[in-house]
Amino acid sequence: MRQETTVIPFAQNGLGEKMDGPDDATDLLRQISHGRISAGALARFVGLPLAPAPHPEWTRFMCRRLRHGDIPVRAGDPCQHLYVVIRGSFCTRTIDAAGKARVIAFERASDTLGLDGLASGRYTTESIALELTDVAVIPLAGLARPGYEGAALRTFIYRLLGRQILRNQAMMAMMAASRAVTRLGAFLFDWHARSDASLRFALPMRRTDIASLLGLSKETVSRTCSTLDRTGIVVMRRQRVTVLDREALHRTATGAIPSGATRSPVRRTSSSAPAHGVFAADDLVLLHRD
Amino acid sequence: MRQETTVIPFAQNGLGEKMDGPDDATDLLRQISHGRISAGALARFVGLPLAPAPHPEWTRFMCRRLRHGDIPVRAGDPCQHLYVVIRGSFCTRTIDAAGKARVIAFERASDTLGLDGLASGRYTTESIALELTDVAVIPLAGLARPGYEGAALRTFIYRLLGRQILRNQAMMAMMAASRAVTRLGAFLFDWHARSDASLRFALPMRRTDIASLLGLSKETVSRTCSTLDRTGIVVMRRQRVTVLDREALHRTATGAIPSGATRSPVRRTSSSAPAHGVFAADDLVLLHRD
């Protein structure tokens, strides 16, 4: 029943990286039993190979359920655990050189929280759960000790770290894109690609936080969303997104810009009425606040 | 003679982080003997604590000398080593989602190259030496094996990774700064702070590469350099930089902008003649191309 993990080759650039992700939701739930997840299941879940070990199922990590607004990682707290996101999403902030809070990432399933605490032993960031969220808790105490479930687990942690570095690099490449529509397009395409490649998904964070991450003003984010909506590439209604033209969105994200969009107001049929029939009564399932 | 390492507390944000750096050049040279550096000396050099180990001097890493243009890390190559920069600097590029090369970092003493290869086992970036450079080579083979010089070394690697994540975060915060003068100011201040806090230093990379890193056009980088020069904050002559007003540079970097600078041409006395006497005949020592 538990097929051996297929090592997914990673794309050159973490942004477009196709996630292994959960095999499917029910399978994942099977892997989590009694609030714990085995090292093997976690490795498969995040899509990283776990080197052969005598008993990969013997090491099990605690799982914690967090609600909207919960803060597992707080700047200044001693770094005792890493958190691998199983379900849900987080917003991670840091204090920049000017003393202002800045969003530096939104974490989702298979991302890791708390890696910034490894260097000094204290977290430097603050991660807030944006919705109902499950995380696997990896204790750091004794991780380097020879006896700690052997070499396989350590290699796994190294890969986890390595991947986060990859994702940071992809993020930086994204933010260096000159135009707002390119940055936002890349952000949306990434969110789409990591939403099980579904064309419909929710953005659980505020426009202000997207703006902070991308280095834009919230007005520009809002306007650019409207432009993408108006040109028919996506439908954006607050937190609900439907991708209508995946290829065009990808072109937008890579800088092949559909520029010169007119600045006419987005026509809305009426309050919360479905546009093109893309939103139905079950829209609520898109975002569980808690 | 070899005083035990003082654990340097890390700043909240990696950008303004005061480097431990080499105790001094001669001390560093003492620590490198026969082309090798001990784990203990390397840990002290990069300013990260090495947990107590029976014999921290027993593990020694090979050192390699690289010349301008050498490429120790190449995208696609199998990731077999990490490289800790001892001396000199590198420019690291990646291929972004649009297929264009993009500078994602300039590495300097105590930075680590090759961490992006840990996730998949192959490097995704390319690092080019910008000048005469020394690196310590950390072999990854067997790093996770129980016997590999014990736990202390592994912890050290974790911290090395954690710090690079911190620096990436700081970089992202810098790049999210809206204004060009803020980004460039942060870049220069960082370079200054990590040049042994010296007020005179060289920028071994091209303007084009700074522009690529910061997400600006090369013309804007050039113009902004001229503006900072004109306002008397720094003197910039091609690759040579002298900080005249460190506090003003810091204010610029944190967004407290000395805006409204006039757009008059930078007055140069004559070809390569010293301005304000800040450049002398020994300017050449600032940059060793090879």
Next chain:
DNA sequence: CGTAAGATTGAATTAAATCAACTACAGTGG
């Protein structure tokens, strides 16, 4: 139903990209 926080839109302003010279400098070969 009223309220407040978040989101959107508009108009005016400001900053940066782009296009196009032009300059400085290192390296090369006469």
Next chain:
DNA sequence: CCACTGTAGTTGATTTAATTCAATCTTACG
């Protein structure tokens, strides 16, 4: 030694894009 040449850097003029300030609009929620 000097002219030639190509690369990197600088500057100006113009166009384009994003910010800012301000006014609604929408929606979640008590």
